[in-house]
Amino acid sequence: MPETANPLSNPLIPADLAPVMSALCKVAIDLAGIIARGPLGQSLGHEVGENAGGDGQKALDVLADDMFEAALRQTSVRWYASEEQETVLPLNPAGRYALAIDPLDGSSNIDVNVSIGTIFSIFEARDAAEDSFLRPASEQVAGGYVIYGPQCCLAVTFGKGTLMFVLDPATGRFELVNDAMQTPGASKEYAINASNHRHWDPAIRAYIEDCQAGKTGPHGQDSNMRWVASLVAETHRILTRGGIFLYPGDARPGYEKGRLRMVYEVAPIAFLVEQAGGLATDGRTPIMDLAADALHARSPLVFGSPDKVRQVAGYYDKAR
Incomplete structure (x- = not known):
């Protein structure tokens, strides 16, 4: 997959959040490549411990967490809260945002080639680390997920509808495919x-x-x-x-x-x-x-x- 300086660029993305979203997408692209190699690469599904909530950690959980933390240090994220970490980590002291993340959701499915993903939430940062996250869900400024499946997709909202992007393997960029997703009402x-x-x-x-x-x-x-x-x-x-x-x-x-x-x-x-x-x-x-x-x-x-x-x-x- 070709490398690109900015894997996600779209006028619907708020300018202040664009660097954060770009960092998330760069890591997601790297993770998609690691996941796609499966057993041809490093062992991803073996247990390496427990996270703060008592759930078993897979090797890919820890790897993904390390990758996102490192990438987001270069952005306007002040506080980083991860499902894989006990406490909130400080990243950029001058940052505007607090980002919470489940770096690798569905990790029990790693070894059986079922779709897994990354879930993230962004708030305006407060001076107190935990206070930045222990607040009504309505105060989020962005939320979304990346799914690593037959297609690698990004679904995200900034409070004005839900956008869907698909990673184009030919260009290494996430391209907008739906600017106003609507959950169907009729389903069985x-x-x-x-x-x-x-x-x-x-x-x-x-x-x-x-x-x-x-x-x-x-x-x-x-x-x-x-x-x-x-x-x-x-x-x-x-x-x-x-x-x-x-x-x-x-x-x-x-x-x-x-x-x-x-x-x-x-x-x-x-x-x-x-x-x-x-x-x-x-x-x-x-x-x-x-x-x-x-x-x-x-x-x-x-x-x-x-x-x-x-x-x-x-x-x-x-x-x-």
Whole structure:
């Protein structure tokens, strides 16, 4: 793939954020190349430890984190919060922004050649490091993901709609392919880890059982279940063809608020989805109204086509 000085250049990208986005994309291009080589390159999927949240770290998790941190030091990012780091790291003391990142989402899928990705969120920086991130999701100035799949794509919002870019291997540049993504409203797909059925609360259990009832049930249609175990892959599918994603809290110890991190995953995905005409809640409350109370705090997440997300909230109303 040819090298290019600026892999992402478009008038829809705010000028102040353009260098940050360019740095993210340069690293993403390098990661895409490393991932594409798979077993021809270094071992990427072996366990190397645990991150701050207690999840196993793969070699590629750590490598991606190091690459993003190094690249962003040369930009206007003052604070860097990573799912792979215990605390916030200071980068540029004069920087304007605070950037949170899940450097490699879906790393359990590395060895089986399933789409994985990078998720990021950007706020205006405050003087206190953690305060820059422990604030309502509605205060994000940008959020998005890169997906490393059959195509390497960037989905991003700056608060004025959701943009989709695709990496052109011939030029090494991300090219705009959709300047106003819209989450389709009509879909028969839902995504949830059905193996946890016995641990769900009554509202989620009732909703999924009604989906499974098909045409004879209250939803009046047959549905298909999808579960990739990669948040980026699930989001990309729903933005493209609609449906609903659910990762609720459940009765297992440590899963009371699900497993997704508010700062690194839930807030940016909610921002992106809502700017594409979808909805995102914790089952009842809009994610954009919520704030994390700790850097690695978790939150339930339900997002997708608006009617389906509202439908889930209705099940919680009935369960009161």
